[in-house]
Structure formats: C-alpha cells, structure tokens
Amino acid sequence: MKKFSYMDRNRVLSGIEGDEYDVIIIGGGITGTGIALDCTTRGLKTLLVEMQDFAAGTSSRSTKLIHGGLRYLKQFEVKMVADVGKERAIVYENAPHVTHPEWMLLPIYKKGTFGKYSTSIGLQVYDFLAGVKRREKRKMLSRDETLKKEPLLKKEGLLGGGYYVEYRTDDARLTIEVAKKAVEKGADLLSYTEMEEFLYTSDARLSGVYIKDMLTGNRFRVNGKKIVNASGPWVEKIIGMDRKIDGKSLLHTKGVHIVIDGAKFPLRQPIYFDTPDGRMVFAIPRSGKAYVGTTDTVFEDELQHPQVTVKDKEYLLKCIEFMFPAASVGLDDIESTWSGVRPLIHEAGKGPSEISRKDEVWISETGLITIAGGKLTGYRKMAETVTNLLCKELRNVGMQSGSSITKDLKLSGGEFNNPKKLPNFITSKAREITSLGISIEDATNIAALYGTNTDVIVNLANEVLKETGLPLSITLTLHYAIKHEMILTPVDYFMRRTGTIFFDINWVETWKLSVIDYMAQFMEWTQERKEELTEELELRILEAKA
Template sequence: MPHHHAGRDDVVDLAVIGAGINGLAVARDAAARGLRVVVVDRADVGAGTSSTSSRLIHGGLKYLERYDFTLVHESIRERHLLFRTAPHLVRDYPMLIPFYEGNSRPGALIRLGLVAFDAMAMTRGRGLSRGVSVRKVARRWPTLSRKGLRGAGLFHDAQVPWAERLCVELLLDAQRLGARVLTHTTVTGLIVEGDRISGLRAEDNRTGERTEIRAAVTVNAAGPWIDRILDGQVESRRLNGGTKGSHVIVDAFPGAPDTCIFFEAAADQRPIFVFPWQGRYVLGSTDITFEGDLDEVVASDAEIDYLLAETNRIFPDAGLTPADVLYSVAGVRPLPYTAGVSDNAKISRGHTVLNHEPAYSGLLTVIGGKLTTHRALAEDVTDEVLRVLGRRPRRCVTRERPFPGADTSDWKAFAQDFIRSSPLSGKQSRRLLTIYGVRARRVLELAAADPSLAEVVDQESGALAAEVVMAVRDEGAVTLGDILLRRILVGLGADMGLSAAPTCADVAVRHLGWDEARARAEVAGYEAELRRYRPRALATSTSSGSDRRIS
C-alpha cells in the first residue's frame, strides 16, 4: 500500500491508540468495514499485556463462579471461532481439575460447574468434561499428590502457544485491509478542541519526527495504560484497576504432568495452573493488586516462591527451587477499576466501551478485554465507532474471516503436504507451521532463493535466517526484540535467545541494511528488554566485565 502522508485537512475515520491484541483487532475489523484507520503504539505490536497472558483460549470456566454467564457464553463462542479461523495457532488443551479435602470449592460444585459449562458449550464444546475417580487419577496421573485427594474433573479447553503470533497476524490482516500501523511511535497527546477530540499527536521514537493524526474518532485501547493517555487532558474517573499476573517458566521437572493441571492454591484459594508449553512448563498465575509503575512490571521473589511452593505441594517429587526458573513473565490485566474490592477474582473480566460524550465527543476508551474475546470486543468497538460517525451499520466479517496463516480451504491437508515436501527436518517443519501457518511457504521461498538464508540461527529451535528477514520485511518488526520475542519466538526459548541474538543481528547486517553499530546497539537493547523477565541466562553470564546480575 502506498504510504499516505496525512496533510492538515486529511482526516482518517479512526485513530487507535495501542497495538495490543485489542487495538489491532479493532483496526482489522474497522478496516474490513471500509474505515480509514491508523494505529499508533510506542512499542511493538503485542509487546504489552498481550505477551504476558497464560496463553489460553478459554471458555471461561472460572467465570461461572461469578455467575458471569454472558462472558462464559461469549468466551465459548470466540474459542469456537478461533478453532476455525486460526487452526494453526490454537489447539485443543485438556485440563485436569483435582479436588482436595479442604478446598474452598467442593468437588461437587466444580462437577456442577463442568456440567453447566458443557450445557452452555453444547455443539461448540471440545468434548464433554468428565469426572475422574481417585483410583483413575492415581493410575493416569501417578505423580500428583494423593494427600486428601477426593477426585477430579477433566475439562477440554484450548491453548494458543504463541499468543504473540495472534497479534502479528491481526497486524498483517489489518494492513492487508488498508490500515496503517505505526509502531515505536509514542502518543504525546490528544488533540483537544473544546469538547471534541480530533485525533492525536505522536513522535517517532527513533527519528524524533513529530506527526499529527487527525481523526473523526479516536479509540483509547492502551490496556492498563488507558488512564495515562487521558491524564491531564480528558477529565475522567479512574478507569483501569489492573491486577498483576506473574508466571514462571521451568524445564520439565520430576513428576511433571503431560496434561495441564488446574488446582486451588493452598495459600490463597486462587485457582492456578501448571501448564505444559513447548516442551517446558509454565506455572501461573498470581492475581495481586498493582499500584506500581506499569512500565516496570516484574515478577517478585514472593510471587515466584508462591508458584514454586504450590507446584511442589501438588507434585511432591518436583523439588523446584528459584534456581530452576528459566525466566518469569509478569503483566497487568487491563481490568476495570473497582473501588474497595476484597477479592481480585471478583473483578469482572468482561469489556466495556466507554463513550466520553457529552464532555468530549469523538473519544472512546476500551476498558477490560482478554485474549480469548478480542474479536468480540473489536466488533463492539467498531459498531460504536460507526454509530459515532453516523454511518449506517455494516456487517462485521471477522467471524468467518481466516487469519492470514490459515488462508487455505483445508488446513490439515496443507500441513501434511508441507511436512511431506519441506526440505527441512520434521521438527523444523512443524515449528514453521505452528508459527506461520500457510505463510511458512514464504520462509522456504526466501531460503531457496538465497542459500545463506537457509542457515540455522538458533540451535534449540532450528529457526532459519530467512525468518529474521521475513520478520522485518513482511511482518513489521523493527528491533531485535521485535524479531526474537514477537516474530520468530526464539526469545522464548531456554536462554531467551541470548545466544542467538548476535547471529540474528548479523543476518540483519547482511540482508536488512543494519550497520555494525546498529547491530551492537540492538543486542544491548535486547538484553535491556529482557531484564524484566529476570532470565537465568542473563543473571549467570557476564559480559565486558560488568556485573549483570538482576536484583
């Protein structure tokens, strides 16, 4: 698409602040309905909350506890749609829910919940839940603690191992539909004209170039940062009351289960998970009130200890210690601010679209939202945008529209054919399919056209140099962090891509026009970006004599 340089009198229909999963989904839906859209984010797509989730596409079993049937229904429907529109990214994911004596939720209640859930899911379920006897648990999950075990329920849900890729594909599709997405561009303010918001001002983080984007409607989709966007310009009550959720990533441990285990923590009765993920395990997550700096969200020692202790309790052979933690991931859920709440689990996980009129027309703020329901949220926001613009309603197409990586009439047949005909190892081919879907063909084309791009840049994953080039050329990556953490995903391996980083930067020097100084700066910038994950690999390595241990 030719880049359209906006002149003074050039007004787009919609400016979206925030390129997380919700902002991107809004851009995609609005562009599909014929609106001219610009999205601005100070970082990369999905670099905020979207990349810190539990990577579940879930029907929302937990929400039955709050009788939030609307949200459960919406979650089940959205999960069902994602299996059809993004089959390369979303997979079936059974979960075992063990009931122990002394749990705050009696097993009978959870069984009842599963029955209600199945009834609500009906034809959209992934297989019926079922009760599992103590004897059967002991046989099938022998390493699970039997102390006080009263039975279990087996429940079918879904996982999106690479949530980052949902964001990348929403970006690709939004751009294909004509939206412009400006990443690494900071919104410096809204354009306030009396009681009207007429767009935003922004500054390119790298060049310092300032731009004004005039828009008929502006959507504040900055997740937990929504209040900061309004601060000092738009009078509003506090809107975000996000809670912090932390996860730890460990290698397989003694007695590690092959199924996700969803259990009640002894310390605070919160439901937490032990998830199998990409050959490793994610333990999570915490749910604590957070009033700190949103740009410095790091899993605390106390949270890490809590997750390890609860896992060790339910898997007595595990013996996990802080030294086993490869890295941790912490984020702030974009929940609505709720004063005086005693239990964070009671804060609604639904979403609302706030129209700031009559005080300010032309401004909408998105409160809440979660990975699973991003499409439904975008449909609601776009409906409201059309209303504000005074346009006649136009049909939303995202329920049927496949993600770019699933753009084939028969995904299973494509995948089998790709593995059969690919020159790579089976492991490498399967990895490419689960990251890029049908777009994996493009990786092979690049590697075939230039043999130097067929080189492996990361031993652990088998990722190719061609992927680094594709990340920048086709997928909007700018920095080394964008490439490693949110495109080729080597950054989520055991050492967080620290060993692959110089190799990947070198590929960018040879093929993408970086110079040596830029490559060095990118590697240093990447290490700085990793600090908030507290990676074990960074704590143990020291470079140029400086002590890099993370306090």
C-alpha cells in the same frame, strides 16, 4: 497489497499528514488490533499507533490460553462466561495454527474449593454456556483415572477430577496474525509510534493526534474523525491527556509465570488447581517445558517492563510444592519468567482476584472512546462492540458502513476450510520444506507456527542473505518477520514472533549475535543503533532469567 514491514512503515509515515482517517486507534495489543481489523473490513479508513512493538504489553504476557473463564462462574459472571466461551470456538476456527484444543484437568480434593458434585454441575453449565461440541464435553474421572492422567499430582485427599477442553494459544502470535490481516485489508498500523497530544476542533471535540516516531524523533500531525483509546494498562494515562478527564477508575494487577524444564518438572497434563489461599493456578506443559501461573497482586510500578520479584517466584514454587509434592523444584530451576499487567475496572471492596474481567466502553465529553478490562479470549467481540459504536457515531455525520464480518474471517495463516485439516497440512508442508535441507523437526515447527503462510516463507529461500552463520530455518523465519511481520528490533523477533525468550532461552543465547548481525545488515543499522539494540536484547534476557 500493503506489506506489514518496516519499509511500509516508512511509506505510511511519509504521507500521514496529508490523510484524514475515519478512526485512529491508540494501542497495538489484541484489543487494538482487533478493532483495526473490524474497522477496516467495514470500510473505515483506519490508523493504529503503538508506542512499543505490537503485543509488547499484556497481549504477550498472559497465561496463553483461549479459555472461557471457568472460575468466573463462582462470581456469577454468567454472561461473560457464555460470551467468551463461544468466542473460543470462533478464534479456533479462524486461526487453528495458533489456537489448539487442549484437555484440562481440574483435580478434586477433600476440603478443596471444588467438590465432586459441584465440579460436575459447574463443568456441565460451563459446557452449556460455551456451546461446547459434543466430543469436547466434560468428563468426570475417578481417583485412579486422574492419577493416570497426571502421576505428579498430590495423592492425599484426592477424590477424582474434572476433565474439560480449553484452548492453548500463543497470545503474541495471535495478535500479530490479527494485525497482519488488518493490514492486508487496508489498515495502517505503526509500531514504535507514540501518541503525544490530542488535537481539538473549535468546539472542543477531538479531531486528531500528534504522534512521534520513536526511532527518529520526528513528529507528525494526523487528522481523525474518531479516536479510540485501547491502550490496556495505559488507558488512564491517555484519558489524562484529554481535556475532559472522565471515566472509570482502573486497578492494575500483575500476573507472573515461571518456566521450568520438563526434565526437572515432567508435567504430562495441563492442570487447573486451587491453592490454599483460594486462588486458581494453571500448570501447562509446552515444548519440553512446563510453565506455572499466574499471580494476582496489585501493581503500582512502571508499566512498560513489570519486574518479577523473588516473592513472586517463591509464591508459584509453593503452589507447585502444594499440588505436585513429588516435583522437587527450587529458584535455581526456573529458566525464565514473564510478567504482565492487567487493566481491571476498579470495584470497591473487592480484591484483585475478585474483580470482574468484563470489558467496559465509555466516551468522554470530547468524544474519546475508551475500552478497558476484558480478556484475550473475547477480543473479537470487544472489537465488534467498539466498531458498532464507531459506525453509529460516524453515521450521524453522514458516513455509511456495513456489519461486522470478523466472526467468519480467517486470520493470516489460518486460511483453512476446516481446522481439522491442519495436522495433514503440517505433515505435507514439512516434507516439502525438507527439500531445502532443513531438518524434519524444524520444518514441522515452521509449518505448525505459520500455517498457510508457510509457502510465503519457503519462497523467501532465494532472496535471503547468504553466509549468515544461521541455520536456514532461522534465516527464513527471521527474513519473513522483517518483511511480513514488522519486526524492528531483535527483541521483537525473540520475544513476540518466536516466544523463545520465554520457552527456549538457551536457543536465544546461541543465535542472538547472528540474528542481530543479519538484521543490522539487511536493515542498514548504524553501529550505534546495532549496539543500542544489542543492549536492549541483553536486558530482556536478564529480566527473563532474573
């Protein structure tokens, strides 16, 4: 079985020029990895290339919810709400360790966007479209019941609340679990590998790509029957590299989130509320913190590391002040931030918040297949749509492939017969892990985060490097990330495998040097490489704090 590690990466690169792939996918976010998984499970020889780390773009910078898009009912996007609503349950069934049902509160105010009656009907329609289970169907709360759920809410004009289920997730970890399953099923996935140039046949049809290893500078020619552009905010750049420039126009919008310690902003209950300017904002408690977002502004700057401005932060602080007037928080209380760029299909006359989040697929004259738009929640369905198209095109040249199986395919770490077994699994595994001398709190966190991969982590105890200066709980998860989750830099570990840059930045400050030392020793970095990656981590920490 292939391993999802830097060692396997070198193996793939060493033989890549002698292969011809059925499908080459450009982009390693949730859409690209989802397509890779669907393709490889249908028997297609699949390669995915990503110029950064997996999930480094939009797929690690969302609101971290698998949600059905309640606000899209207001835009009459009924089919999209129905599709992604049903997909929530599929993601939960296949990856319960990274997808958790969570009751969301929608407060209702006099002169607010949502009235009592319209909210009740809207949530009822939402439940119907999404095929919500009986036990998770919406409830309407009185004013007192609403305040009991969240005492920090603004009391003036409060009429009550709608109470309904959404699903909380870790977007980056979901992407990684999809990627790991794709590799397990036979796909080749390469991070820090940039597509530099397209290859063409004599009749101007795509036949492959030139890729560049960003770590060594080496260039490789790779042949492929079909090319998929799933590069998110970069899709227009990739289209522009094709000989025939045709397709949709994209509008990039920026979404910002801020994180505040729970001691300063003691939010009890996830809240979805409308703002005075007509936007909808989430406030979510998580791991002793609370995060608030998102903004929705047109973005025209550098895509790789979108910056959070003081204006962005002040907007979200005003949102907090508006809905939670008793919570006195200011700029100095913001511990960390993140910013993501959404690639939306441009619609004339519509502002950022009005543009549909639906996905679209189109094919250029050279055969380049591009997918853009869409939501995290609908990644699997988007992948199925693209793979259906690929299979149809490949059948025209004599290839056969089966139907999609991803609807019932458990993701890496999510191999439970019933998601309800997860809590007992976590309790049982945590007790086992404590036998290694790990605290029950850390053991519980490991079992909860890694699900059915927990035993793999525990079995690494005999091979990890000793005398690292790190607690064993960190050493194990770091070693696992190196050997089984393709981390190549400290930022990969802190930002996208653990999420601690966003939600526990003080923890990052405490252990960053020891983590760097461990990676440098195990991966045999030169001193120059170690210094370069240390500087990169410090820059990402500064950005999160900025």
